[in-house]
Amino acid sequence: MDFLIAAIITIVGISTPILLAGLGELVVEKSGVLNLGVEGMMLVGAIAGFAATVLTGNPWLGVIGAAVAGALAASLFGFLVLTLNSNQVATGLALTIFGTGLSSLIGLSFVGRIVPQFGSVFPPELARDPILKVIFGYSPVVYFALVMVFVVGWFLKSTRAGLILRAVGENDLSAHSIGYSVIGVRYAAVAFGGAMAGIGGAYFSMVITPMWAERMTAGRGWIALALVVFAGWRSGRLLVGAIFFGVLMWMELNAKAGGLAFLSFAQYIPSQFWAAMPYLMTVVVLTLISMRDRVGLNAPACLGKPFVPAT
Numbered sequence: 463m464d465f466l467i468a469a470i471i472t473i474v475g476i477s478t479p480i481l482l483a484g485l486g487e488l489v490v491e492k493s494g495v496l497n498l499g500v501e502g503m504m505l506v507g508a509i510a511g512f513a514a515t516v517l518t519g520n521p522w523l524g525v526i527g528a529a530v531a532g533a534l535a536a537s538l539f540g541f542l543v544l545t546l547n548s549n550q551v552a553t554g555l556a557l558t559i560f561g562t563g564l565s566s567l568i569g570l571s572f573v574g575r576i577v578p579q580f581g582s583v584f585p586p587e588l589a590r591d592p593i594l595k596v597i598f599g600y601s602p603v604v605y606f607a608l609v610m611v612f613v614v615g616w617f618l619k620s621t622r623a624g625l626i627l628r629a630v631g632e633n634d635l636s637a638h639s640i641g642y643s644v645i646g647v648r649y650a651a652v653a654f655g656g657a658m659a660g661i662g663g664a665y666f667s668m669v670i671t672p673m674w675a676e677r678m679t680a681g682r683g684w685i686a687l688a689l690v691v692f693a694g695w696r697s698g699r700l701l702v703g704a705i706f707f708g709v710l711m712w713m714e715l716n717a718k719a720g721g722l723a724f725l726s727f728a729q730y731i732p733s734q735f736w737a738a739m740p741y742l743m744t745v746v747v748l749t750l751i752s753m754r755d756r757v758g759l760n761a762p763a764c765l766g767k768p769f770v771p772a773t
C-alpha cells in the first residue's frame with residue numbers, strides 16, 4: 463500500500479508541469495499558432511518564479527512572477543511571428559535557445575539558494591494521513607492545474623470567446639472578414655500559453671527541486687508539445703496523456719533505483735530505455751505534426767500558417 467501511495471503522489475507531481483504547459487500550448491494551437499518555444503518559456507518561468515520567491519519570501523508571488531515572465535517571453539515570440547510574420551517554427555526554436563541562455567545567466571546569482579515552500583491548502587492532518595494524502599497532500603499548483611483542465615475545456619466549448627478563438631484557428635480569413643481581430647486573439651492566446659508554461663517551469667524550481675539548477679526542465683517542454691497532439695487538442699485527453707507520460711517518467715526513476723523488480727520483464731530492459739521512452743514518443747509525435755496533412759491529425763486548419771489578410 464505504501465508503495466502504491468508513493469507511486470500515485472510521484473506520478474501526479476511529475477505530470478503537473480507538462481499538464482500546465484500542455485494546456486497553455488493547447489489554447490495557442492487552437493488559435494492557429496505553433497509555438498515550439500515551450501521549453502524556453504518554462505525555463506524563463508522557472509528562474510523568474512525562483513528569483514521572485516527568494517527575494518520576497520512569498521511563493522505565491524513567485525508563481526505570479528513566473529506567469530508574467532512566461533507571458534512576456536511569449537509576447538516577444540508573438541511580436542516576431544504575428545506582427546513581423548517571421549517563421550513560427552524557426553522563431554519557436556530560437557525562443558527555446560533564448561530562454562535556456564537567459565535562465566542560465568540569471569540563475570548564476572541564485573545557485574545554492576533555497577526557496578520557502580507552499581503551505582497546505584487543506585488542514586495539515588489530512589495531508590499527513592497515510593491514505594488521505596493521495597487526495598490532500600499536493601502543492602496548490604497541482605490543484606490549480608487540475609482546475610485549469612476544466613476551465614480550458616469549458617472556455618473552448620461553451621463560451622463565445624472560445625468559439626471566436628477556434629474560428630480564428632480554423633479559418634482566419636473568414637474570422638477576419640466578419641470583423642474579429644485575428645492578430646489580437648492570437649496575441650492573447652500566445653500570452654496565456656506563455657503564462658501557463660511559466661507556471662509549469664516554476665513548479666520545477668519551487669516544488670519538485672526547490673533549488674536552482676541549469677536546464678532543470680530537462681526537455682519537458684518538448685513533451686508538453688507532443689502531449690497536445692497526443693491528446694487530439696482536447697483538454698480532458700490532455701490530462702490522461704499527462705498522467706501517461708508521468709507513468710513513463712516514474713518508471714524511469716524507479717528503473718534507475720531498481721524499484722521495478724515486481725515487473726518480471728523489467729529486469730531485461732535497461733534503465734536507459736525507460737529514460738528515453740518519453741522523448742522517443744515526443745519525437746514520434748512531432749514527426750506526425752510535420753506530416754499532419756498526410757496522417758489525418760485533427761489539427762486546427764490554420765496551425766502554423768501566417769495570417770495574410772486579403773486586400
